[in-house]
Amino acid sequence: MKITILAPVALLGRSPSSAIDLTSSAFFGHDLRVQFLDQGPPSIEGAFDEALAVAEIVAKAVQAEAEGAQAVVIDCVLDPGLEAAREKVSIPVVGPGQAAMHLACLLADRFSIVTVLRALAPSLRRRAEVYGLASRLASVRAIDVPVLALLEGREACAAPLAREAVLAVENDGAEAIVLGCTGMAGLAAPVVDELRRRGLPRIPVIDPRNAALAVAAGLVGMELTHSRLTYPVPGVKAVTGCAGL
């Protein structure tokens, strides 16, 4: 399957591999292509960052569909531009936030998200509301590490992630954990190990990018895509500026 991982950030001189790490992806069998934005913010940490990126995200989703992608994953747990891109393209567009939250609900009755900065919490909670899963979201916790710092020292975050996960279980009632940033790729396993070491029963720790790839692969396999009643095709109108859309 040809799936485009749409990184909703501009590289700004970084190397692609430092901005997105696919080595821990569970889906090597598929033909994954990574697409960055031409311009935009270097990371998405709230509604403002999303606003800077969404027009470009839609443009890149349109381009991916034109180039034969069978599905697009928007590589950020805030799912920026998800609804807009679905209106504009016909192939499945999958958000890691939505995919991971639904997956958590398939495995447990209540879940917490452990993310990078507290600033993402309101946006994540709004996402849970739009997805109809707010009653299952036990809490949003943060390790107080910005995305760019996380990307530079991912391994060091396993311990703080596990610490917050334990608090989510013991204080908030979580029965599963969603990693709250696609930049946390590869950290699910060490967090699981850490939780076991701390004596917790086995609970799912969900990597949001992998969750999105699993959903994307499933949808392509079943020839399913989003509803046109929920995501109607936009009317054709004269537009100025706006990422060439």
Next chain:
Amino acid sequence: MKITILAPVALLGRSPSSAIDLTSSAFFGHDLRVQFLDQGPPSIEGAFDEALAVAEIVAKAVQAEAEGAQAVVIDCVLDPGLEAAREKVSIPVVGPGQAAMHLACLLADRFSIVTVLRALAPSLRRRAEVYGLASRLASVRAIDVPVLALLEGREACAAPLAREAVLAVENDGAEAIVLGCTGMAGLAAPVVDELRRRGLPRIPVIDPRNAALAVAAGLVGMELTHSRLTYPVPGVKAVTGCAGL
């Protein structure tokens, strides 16, 4: 009070007065200034149109604050860019959709929105969910007239609006009506007349722009603005492109 009405559309050669009509505004006493986008879509009719406009909306909100505005109203019932603009500025930013829905709930137990096109319905319902008012939204109905056509023949829309409002009351359980487009300015009164003629008890018909102006004026009067816990100030990061933000 100095309030900026931020029209989230590009004029694209239209005259400002054809794009936004303030003659029916209930708030002439205030110092209202209208600000259009430099580039963007000519109307907002779904998530895709929103995506094209939000970066510019935030930029214009920042500019309005810098120029001394005490509050900003984003002049569209979908409240595009509401969260992003609130993160970025400190003065109150008010969405007509949010203001009108809350006002409807202050006056009735259940309300319907009658909007321009069915395509806006999913976005409006998602807004109701994010605002915590989904249980009060009886239905979203549409008169099947695009925004630009509405602006060219507003009077002709009173009858279809009343017709859908009656159906909302009789079939869906609505006890108040929110006009689902700020382009419907001036139509609340004729719709109220029409409903009375059709024998309905008096029900509120809410103009969303006026609702937003009332909320904005109230907030400025009380020296209140949005919570920084809900809308945290974005971190400073290198960004490329994006409306000069």
Next chain:
Amino acid sequence: MKITILAPVALLGRSPSSAIDLTSSAFFGHDLRVQFLDQGPPSIEGAFDEALAVAEIVAKAVQAEAEGAQAVVIDCVLDPGLEAAREKVSIPVVGPGQAAMHLACLLADRFSIVTVLRALAPSLRRRAEVYGLASRLASVRAIDVPVLALLEGREACAAPLAREAVLAVENDGAEAIVLGCTGMAGLAAPVVDELRRRGLPRIPVIDPRNAALAVAAGLVGMELTHSRLTYPVPGVKAVTGCAGL
């Protein structure tokens, strides 16, 4: 605008100014008139106190309307008699509890109420449920000071209010605070100062009377009032006793 502030208490020998303090009102421009009950309880601190006052409240609302008031504010955060008065009069009747809770939701995703006595908590929570905002009410906290004591030493309450507000934010997830008694007039500003001193980000602290006055002024300005489908006119029936109604 002529707005009647209906204090739902009997003076019982107190001076009007000791029972209700308007000096901090944000709405001096309006023609505010204060109306007390002829008989009733000296303060409203639960459902029983409300029961003693509601018939008189409706009678005074009817009288206010007859005397030309354009709106009535029932000056208690429990909104006693709100539905009954709306059924009986046509001008807007505004409850500070309802107005403040909706205003909080316009500015933040979750709010707490800090009130006088814990005894008010169940009534306040029921109000949030009737208003459809229970999912946004993070908690109800109390400073353990009866209304009459509060009125005699308002300044002393700023510190305990701030203390509970901090707990609401840190333990309960509140992102805005509603002052839970109209007798707390003038305390929003010192509480805001206190929260800043304690290092909290800026969060709204809402004075319920001012919120109600803002809503009342907005409704009068927009010529809106409550729905007759939600608050039907009572049928004419022989009644004995009952405050001359």
Next chain:
Amino acid sequence: MKITILAPVALLGRSPSSAIDLTSSAFFGHDLRVQFLDQGPPSIEGAFDEALAVAEIVAKAVQAEAEGAQAVVIDCVLDPGLEAAREKVSIPVVGPGQAAMHLACLLADRFSIVTVLRALAPSLRRRAEVYGLASRLASVRAIDVPVLALLEGREACAAPLAREAVLAVENDGAEAIVLGCTGMAGLAAPVVDELRRRGLPRIPVIDPRNAALAVAAGLVGMELTHSRLTYPVPGVKAVTGCAGL
């Protein structure tokens, strides 16, 4: 058991037996005593009528407890004064609306209320919200007969009740019916017969007074009464007027 049925209306010259009919009560074994108000409205058909009655209702509940009643049933499906009376007395106070709605939920997943006038619908829906059962209330329907007319010609109401019950099942998704007025005593059986004649599967039709008596008897039998955390004892304060309370 000694249970006081507290009719929240003034007799106004009517005979007690015309105002309340106990012949169909399922609970003859108990020592039932009927208590009317000294003054108040002749029937309760909305929030205004409730406001006229609540102070007297609490006074009569206090009197019933003093005279040895083991429980009080407030004989109206709107449960007027329920919270206030519970704050003031220690014996169980039962509302037919609350009892019947919970009973309906014990027997079916969704229920409708068929009441006398449409004017009661908003109050009944608010009750369902306060009781946490709004998601189970399929609809409120009315037969358009005022309470006093119902009392004079009860038998004639079985057919219209059944008609609305059928619509509630077929259009609204109801799986049980709550009779929406205690004045409908004796009508459950004819409505059940009528539904069977119309080919519906067996569904419960619940008489609200009998539901309340069953709950009252159960509570007395188990020596249970309402929580003092939910219904705190009112503080002692000087009060003027107000039914001698």
Next chain:
Amino acid sequence: MKITILAPVALLGRSPSSAIDLTSSAFFGHDLRVQFLDQGPPSIEGAFDEALAVAEIVAKAVQAEAEGAQAVVIDCVLDPGLEAAREKVSIPVVGPGQAAMHLACLLADRFSIVTVLRALAPSLRRRAEVYGLASRLASVRAIDVPVLALLEGREACAAPLAREAVLAVENDGAEAIVLGCTGMAGLAAPVVDELRRRGLPRIPVIDPRNAALAVAAGLVGMELTHSRLTYPVPGVKAVTGCAGL
């Protein structure tokens, strides 16, 4: 009244009186008959145990109806087999979990369940969701004593139950307590005593079996039973094995 208490467990050599203690039942006036399963688990502590028992439970409910029982109480707070048995028989089938949760909501705005083992918590919470009462369930707490150990030393459990009840009130917002196992018969009174000793205001402590018997007696008295729209009669099909059904 003839009511069958259906103990959903196999005796496995135990004496009936050690497996179920009726001495504290509030309903001696009724003709109570206890029926055990022929085969099954010795106690129900989760979904797996339920799975082992449900076919037998339905078989015994059918047998009880055939032998003239007027109602069946399934004697476990997880209400195993409740829906299945209701589909198969016409007499009321009552679950102690459902009865006790509704009763708690009739007496308080929020309740907690204190059960035997934490393992029951997810099943109890799912029950609250199916019954539409999840928003009223403050928490589920456990004393970490298996059912069989509880039955052997019931008195020793009053103190731990009270301890968890106090935590439910003080930390979780509970205003009533449901005992989370029918094996806790007789413990409501000592827990109430203990709570009083610890200074808590009077709150209801509900014995689930007694709650179920009260509901069963009320339903029989009112000639009410479950809805056939909610619990349709199963079609006749060839079946193999399965407890002779």
Next chain:
Amino acid sequence: MKITILAPVALLGRSPSSAIDLTSSAFFGHDLRVQFLDQGPPSIEGAFDEALAVAEIVAKAVQAEAEGAQAVVIDCVLDPGLEAAREKVSIPVVGPGQAAMHLACLLADRFSIVTVLRALAPSLRRRAEVYGLASRLASVRAIDVPVLALLEGREACAAPLAREAVLAVENDGAEAIVLGCTGMAGLAAPVVDELRRRGLPRIPVIDPRNAALAVAAGLVGMELTHSRLTYPVPGVKAVTGCAGL
């Protein structure tokens, strides 16, 4: 991947291929094995049928895990025994009802289920409540064909399925359709064709077995399984009878 499709029915002389048709499965690449019950009902059409099957279902799930299966799909949209099997085994156990409902919510804001008999509707709605998705379930509709009849004449059901799907969209607000029986395998495509012919915009029609297989494959690929906090391992106890468990 080795996935066991656990058909929760007894063959009762039928050929396996008539009881379950895998030709339309989207997941031929996986190693699918079908396992029937030794005894039980021939089809699952309600809670009673489930009760007859659940013990055997758990037994077969245990056996599948012992024989090396990496995941189990319980092949019925009611997800019988889902929680019990998850408690007892460690490999993922997937329910087609849960998988299809979540998938529908990933593709649309509201969905309807079109099932075989109306008798399944209450059980399906309860499942939506337990899964936290009740607010997204627009309606449950039925084509009035028993499972065994469906299996004998699947093609004839495409038209009635499409008819109900259209009603779900037009009357109930559905924006996606879940086929409400795993026996409807192969019917999604003809229903999609039929909906297109009737002029509906493209909406997802979800085959529940394929949805479950997609979820199962995704979970195995990500090495995820259910939470032990939600599905605790049952304690070891002496049990009699019960499918050898």
